[in-house]
Amino acid sequence: MIENVYQHFRKEERSFIDAVTGWIQECEDQYTPYLTKFLDPRQVYIIETLIGKRSELKLYLFGGYESAERKRAFICPEYFIPKQDDFKVALCEIHYPVKFAHLTHSKILGTLISTGVKREFFGDIICDGERWQFFIDESMESYVRNQIEKIGNVSIRVEERTYVDIITPIDDWSYISGTVSSMRIDTIISSIFNISRQRAKQLIEAGKVKLNWAEILRPDFEIGLLDILSVRGFGRIQIKEIEGKTKKDKWRIRFGVLFK
Known part of the structure; x- marks a missing residue:
């Protein structure tokens, strides 16, 4: 069963998938809630996918305010409704x-x-x-x-x-749709910030790019739904929606972009 789950995600995400599987099992076996640490949007997507439509479990998310990017997940039996204080x-x-x-x-x-x-x-x-x-x-x-x-x-x-x-944070995100030849990090950065692939590659290899807040040094790494790229000196990119492929076999993507 777990192998069927793995195939839908990246190899690098398997340890997180294993952790989520353990949390779910704990809730099902002990019938008690489980509170995670703060998760990035990609991790939230994974945990939502794994819990899916399990009728016996519910998933609640809270990060402090309505549009929070990083959130804590509260997995619990269906009868349990957490209060705000439960998210700690x-x-x-x-x-x-x-x-x-x-x-x-x-x-x-x-x-x-x-x-x-x-x-x-x-x-x-x-x-x-x-x-x-x-x-x-x-x-x-x-x-x-x-x-x-x-x-x-x-x-x-x-x-x-x-x-x-709580203050009202400034939200300068722009939302744009476009097509890219691949989901490689260097391709995405090149397309969004209008720089050459070589320049994008140099930024990545120089340690100036982070994927979901962790340094990434591979220009050929392919990103997925809800991943966030931070590019020093340029801004941030999030994959908001993958709309499919064009007739020319290009990816049609809806991006969130925060220009520096």
């Missing part, structure tokens, strides 16, 4: 000298990871143009808050916030 998502805000300093998503994420806490414990990092907030696993909130005093050379203070204090 805490909200923190970064206080810094706004008039004299400039923060970025990458600098904040790098600082958070430097505390020794893995990426899976952090949700989205959001900004309204001035204020910065991030979501974190409740169990790590106090530790991380006490570890961080600076982001780069900027002195900061991290404070816990309630959900009524």
Whole structure:
């Protein structure tokens, strides 16, 4: 059965598929809920696919706010309806000298990871143009808050916030449809950012491209539905929808693009 599941996904995703299969089995055997760490959109897609239409289980997702990119999944028996508190998502805000300093998503994420806490414990990092907030696993909130005093050379203070204090993040994503000859990373980057395949390849091999927040060094790696590419200096790309192939055997894709 598991081999039939594997064939629908990438080889690199098998360990995650195995983990999800274990979570599902645990819920079915013990009839108790299971809460995951924060998942990226591709992982959410996989877990939704594996749970599918299982009548005995329900899947709920929450990342702190309605349009969250990274979410925690709550797998539970059909009778169980989780409350917001069951997702154990805490909200923190970064206080810094706004008039004299400039923060970025990458600098904040790098600082958070430097505390020794893995990426899976952090949700989205959001900004309204001035204020910065991030979501974190409740169990790590106090530790991380006490570890961080600076982001780069900027002195900061991290404070816990309630959900009524959530800012409205700026959403500059553009949505475009287009065709590409393949789903290779270098092809996608070249097409969206209007640069040569060779330039795209150089960016990848120089470690300037991340796939779902992890460094990827293979230009020929083929991406799939809901994958997110981050290209330093250019922006981000998400595969929002794969609409099929054209008569000329090209992929027809709907992209989400966040230009830097």
